[in-house]
Amino acid sequence: MASQYGDIYSNWQKNPEEFWHEAAQNVHWFKPYDKVFDADQGVYGRWFTGGETNTCYNAIDRHVEQGRGNQTAIIYDSPVTNQKRKITYAQLLEEVEALAAVMQDHGVVKGDRVLIYMPMIPEAAVSMMACARIGAIHSVVFGGFAAHELATRIDDAAPKMIIAASCGVEPGRVVAYQDMLDKAIEMSRHKVQHCIVLQRPEKAHIPVEGRDIDYKQAVDAARGRHVPCVPVLATDGLYILYTSGTTGEPKGVVRDHGGHMVALTWSVGAVYSIKPGDVFWVASDVGWVVGHSYIIYAPLFIGATTVIYEGKPVGTPDAGAFWRVISEYNVRIMFTAPTALRAIKKEDPEGLLVKKYDLSKLECMFLAGERADPDTVKWAENILNVPVIDHWWQTETGWAIAANPLGLGKMPTKYGSPTVGMPGYDIRVVDDGGHEVKRGELGNVLIKLPLPPGCLVTLWNAEERFRKSYLDEFEGYYKTSDAGYMDEDNYVYIMSRTDDIINVAGHRLSTGAMEEIISGHPDVAECAVVGIADTLKGQVPCGFLVLKANVDRPESVIEAECIERVRSEIGPVASFRLALVIKRLPKTRSGKILRSTIQKIADGEPWRMPGTIDDPAILDEITDALRDRKIGNACQAA
């Protein structure tokens, strides 16, 4: 079908409020909103003010009331624990009500924060929904983060309760959550009253007297209790999701109920073409925004079936794992990160494992989380014989800024581009002075305010930081901190970040946070962490360490200690495995570390000697050090 995108985007442009009002008709409201958009509320205005609703009611109850009770809501497939389970909407409702009852019994009320630290298991979805049901604000922390990161989030969100599992299961390794949880609770200033812990057979949790509640026992005892959905304002907070900023302090992105529901209900159909009853599989993690939006919320809002997959693209057991899941559950649309495809391609370059499975139900694959390199996209299209669509978004926006909207009729693909701006997003590319650049020229990518429904409304406890990070630099615009360009057909191209954030295997990480941790090493005088190119993960961090004078311990020992520090403080997900001691860091005369020059040298890219450099000889030293250690592509470029 010819794409309706152009007409729909211009309908939105002509009358944004009418557009979102129409989209909001697919959401159930206990009380209609007074205004679609109120420019006088919030930092840049608020959507659906005065409306009352409940996210859990929209995701579960109304489907049961409308006769979908026996339809599968969640398929759980866990190759790492050898389990498979299907949960219907009616069963999900019963489980959510029971957990909500336990939470209420322990004093959790509307507005309280609840931190969720769980792997990819259905109980993570149940916990999120139980919070939404009673108006509590959840904050899910990714399982690959360690105690220090967890403690930072506990102190910022000040949760009344934590819901956790006893462990996560990574291939070949059980991740003991208790160690992290206990350490984090001990480290944090804020004291959590209760933890509900799901015991998993792979690792027992030893309950802390007076603090811990056994998930299964408590939920089983509460089964059958009815907990009504608490009406909340459309503008009340649904969740806080922490994401990397440029410092060690993560940013708590706050999302509200009303706008979130409207945006996700609209986008799951328009972007992904998902209809009620479809099987939608998003192979990400509940700890990331992709997991929040499209593993949990959007498929349930629309009455579809979602797959919760606790496994990897490779090694669980092989590079055919994704194709097995698609065929076993008749997945219609799948979504993953380019890095997962690169991992599969490395092990099965010819795509031979695809042939073992019936993928006839698969219609399209979506990619996001990092730039999708054209080679990987073409490789996937070739072996799968379906369109592979790159789309671009951020934790902050919660849904696609630019996409090829399958549900509106696919537009022609331009490899390397996540296609065009979605309704709600007026994308501009400007130079550092805020002037729009010519088509094809690289610049800062901005979104004209107001942001559409579903985007962040503020940062938790940090409205000033919200303004400073995103709104102050270019007045009237939201700064994405991505650099890119737009072509004559309005296709956008997102090339890199403009800040110190790097993207490692689709995970967003702060080099600043790693630098803070390494600087805490007693022998390190100063350091710089840069993201260098990696064929599998896109980028990996590499630390350059300058030691204090008179340190006489072996450099290799200090390097290993720094690697261990980052792993134990941020977590294994940082993939911090490269550290090298150098004599000095290259700086400008004003003292700014020349990180991007180091990165270009490491990647073997052409670079120019910065005019302001303090001491040019340092760059040769770095090139030699990288070459000697065979790090990055510095040797190829030489």
Ligand code: COA
């Ligand atoms: N809990 C605990 N540890 C975790 C974890 C979790 N949820 N997720 C990852 N880790 C650990 C891994 O076990 C690994 O530990 P190790 O250093 O002991 O080996 C480390 O963190 C790095 O993980 P990762 O970067 O994922 O690398 P990997 O080599 O284990 O796997 C891929 C590589 C490509 C298979 C994997 O990164 C992947 O599937 N990526 C897809 C990413 C994605 O879905 N992103 C979401 C955005 S859409």
Ligand code: AMP
């Ligand atoms: P996160 O908040 O973890 O989703 O990371 C968001 C960042 O990932 C964006 O600001 C981009 O830098 C990058 N990103 C996500 N999707 C894409 C994409 N399709 N193309 C290019 N970069 C992307």
